[in-house]
Amino acid sequence: MITNWLSEPSLTAAILATLLPFAAFILIMVFTRKYPRLSAGLSIAAVGISLISALFLLVRHWHLQTPLEYTGRWLLSGDVAVPFGYLLDQTSLLMLSVVATISFLVQVYSLGYMAGDAGFSRYYACMSLFAWAMMSMTLSPTMLQLYIFWELVGLASYLLIGFWYEKFSATEAGKKAFVMTRFGDVAFFLGLLLVLVHLGNLNVLEMNGPQVATRMSSTYITIAALLIFGGIIGKSAQFPLLTWLPDAMEGPTPVSALLHSATMVAAGVYLFGRLFPFFSQSAAAMAIFLMIGTVSMLLASTMAMVSRDIKQVWAYSTISQLGFMIMGLAAGSYFAGMFHLTTHAGFKALLFLCAGVFIHSFESNDMFDIGRQGGRRLKIPMACTIIAAAALAGLPPLSGFFSKEVILGALAELNNPLWLAAGLLGAFLTAYYTFRLIFIILFPRQSGAESESGHGHDHGGYWVMGWPLIVLAAITVLLGFFQGALEAFFSGQQGIPVAGAGHHGWLPFAAIGLALGGVLLAWLEFGRQGADQVGFVEKIAPLNHLFAQRWYIDRFYRRFMDVFIYGVVSNLFTRNDKKVIDGGLDGLSQATVETGRLVSLLHRGMVQYRLLTIFVVLVFLGLYFFI
Amino acid sequence: MIVPFNHVLILAGLLFLMGIFCVVARRSLIMILLGVEVMLNAAAILLVGASLRWQNLDGQAIVLFVFAIAAAEVSVGLALIVWAYRRTGSINPENYNILK
Secondary structure: OOOOOOOOHHHHHHHHHHHHHHHHHHHHHHOOOOOHHHHHHHHHHHHHHHHHHHHHHHHHOOOOOOOEEEEEEEEEEOOEEEEEEEEEOHHHHHHHHHHHHHHHHHHHHHHHHOOOOOOHHHHHHHHHHHHHHHHHHHOOOEHHHHHHHHHHHHHHHHHHHOOOOOOHHHHHHHHHHHHHHHHHHHHHHHHHHHHHHHHOOOEHHHHHOOOHHHHOOHHHHHHHHHHHHHHHHHHOOOOOOOOHHHHHHHOOHHHHHHHHHOOHHHHHHHHHHHOHHHHOOOHHHHHHHHHHHHHHHHHHHHHHOOOOEHHHHHHHHHHHHHHHHHHHHHOOOHHHHHHHHHHHHHHHHHHHHHHHHHHHHHOOOEHHHHHHOOHHHOHHHHHHHHHHHHHHHOOOOOHHHHHHHHHHHHHHHOOOHHHHHHHHHHHHHHHHHHHHHHHHHHOOOOOHHHOOOHHHOOOOOHHHHHHHHHHHHHHHHHHHHHHHHHHHHHHOOOOOOOOOOOOOOOHHHHHHHHHHHHHHHHHHHHHOOOOOOOOHHHHOHHHHHHHHOHHHHHHHHHHHHHHHHHHHHHHHHHHHHHHHHHHHHHHHHHHHHHHHHHHHHHHHOOHHHHHHHHHHHHHHHHHHHHO | OOOOHHHHHHHHHHHHHHHHHHHHHOOOHHHHHHHHHHHHHHHHHHHHHHHHHOOOOHHHHHHHHHHHHHHHHHHHHHHHHHHHHHHHOOOOHHHOOOOO
16 A cells, blocks of 8 residues: 555545645644644645545546455554555545535634634644544544544544633533543444454455355344444434533534534444445344434424524534434435435534524524524525525425435335334424524514624624635535435445335425425414514423423433432442552551561561571471471 | 370470470570470470380480580570679660670
8 A cells, every 4th residue: 555655546635635634733733833824724725635635536436336445554463454544435435525525614614713712723733633533534444443533533522622621611511522422432342342253354345245144143233233323323412322412512613513514423324324234234223223313303303492592403403414314324225314414514514604603793692692683684694594494494405305305215115104204293393493593583573782783794704704604505505406416426336225216206295395384383483573482382381391401311311420320330439449449558558567567576686586587487497398 | 105105295395385485485584594494305205205105215315415415504504694694784685686
């Protein structure tokens, strides 16, 4: 791999794409921390070249037939070789492009958003680290390498969520994200070990290949799939590990945009796509995935219906859309999940970046507050939010509509109509809560302060922050029309079972109808003249409470922590610490002191002690010689 | 031999241990000397017993020598103790540690 890497343009591009952000990270951390502008320039240049390389790879391998794999030995121990390298196939190429695009746009946007922040250089260093980890993860040829970068993604997101470390809630949120995802990662790692024991290596292509079924019994495949899915649950914030994502709002908004669209949470779904043939060998595991996806999707939708925090609404919507993707994948349609992942990355980044502009301009997260201060005066973000929200709600002709349609089509293929019903309900709820937010900002009730609220415009960073929005909006509008092309792109991939694309003529109409119904309900309650802007959920106090408290999941964890972790586990460990470890050490030192005192008797010049020693030695000698 | 040889062995062993205890534990030069005497006597008892057991007079002959040596040892030892007491005013062995 090393010898002729210059003669392989694909490999050169892959190396450039993945290594440059890392180089930027090192350079910024070591040399340019004092010069924020230089740091930002370095980071953006690195990720820009990554973007170009990624697009080059995508175009060059558009008609890829067999996956390209470049590996070199990284570690060699006995007959165990740990390879390291790049795997280029449809899944990784598409994801690489998505990650590079979003990272690039978010970093440009951050020039405006983070201007003047004390940790500007540190911010860009972490962003580079994030981009590097995520892009290297997508190109990993083995699960071990993927796992390493998977953890690095977790580390980078921890650093960025807790970026404003002087804020207590931010460090808490970072910690929560780290610990909760780690919880899933333990299961992930165990699953990998299980596969390793049976298969002998962790090569992605081999895990996806047909020979797995011959080497592992179906029970073990199910167990391994479930354990690996634990990592996905943690990373993609699915039920029951979903509460870290809403708290991750404590980081800077561009970080949220990156986290929610292309990097952190997308990593989970990407892993699902990566190992899709492996997972699909176990029908039982797939059924459980489908259930988890559905539950997360519906739970998060209900939470989003009552939240007042603009970022939090989008966070819940991310969970619910990730649930959607997992539903699509678990329903057996590989293309559905990956397509929705791609479109979602576009419009969710757009939503967060727009929210960032609002928050930056009005210094408030509360949607009522933003509306009152004149959020609709900010033309570009408002228009972009509406476009992205419509895409999120699944309205044609935006990208979200197409990808949601594919997922619903996959769900309709299933025998049980319950899943399709849940999917449609989710679509309805999504439309409702999305447009609730839009109408609240667009039609504020008491708009007294609106006259002098145009101050958002004279922010220097407005245009810097503006044009990534426009690019993303264009992607959101146009991406849906590339569905056919993407489908053809993915059809070249081997080992992916082709889902029977049955035709359900009524489905798009039902979906559009429900989405429009959701919008209409939101309009009746929030938009129209004289509406009291109180949702039907908020009128039912217990329901409102339940949703606002996130179904008491956090409360449950709190109690679980108090009762089980602190009450039982930590108590036992404290005891062990005091009694066994401390006691053992104390005993040891006590014994040493006592022995020392005994030995010191010999040095007192006292004749009787010497006599005693002589006798004892003689007794032992006698025992030794005569017995 | 009316007394079983085992009993002789036990008696001699006990006496020897008592001698050791006396030598090691008592804080007096005279008692140390006494302990040594007791140990010598324990050995002498064993020798007598053994000579009876195997019907061999060598053991009893050696015991006579032991008595003579013991008497000589006690006289020299006591004389040394008296002299040491005159020099230092103490017969406690803890005070005789100038070679430390």
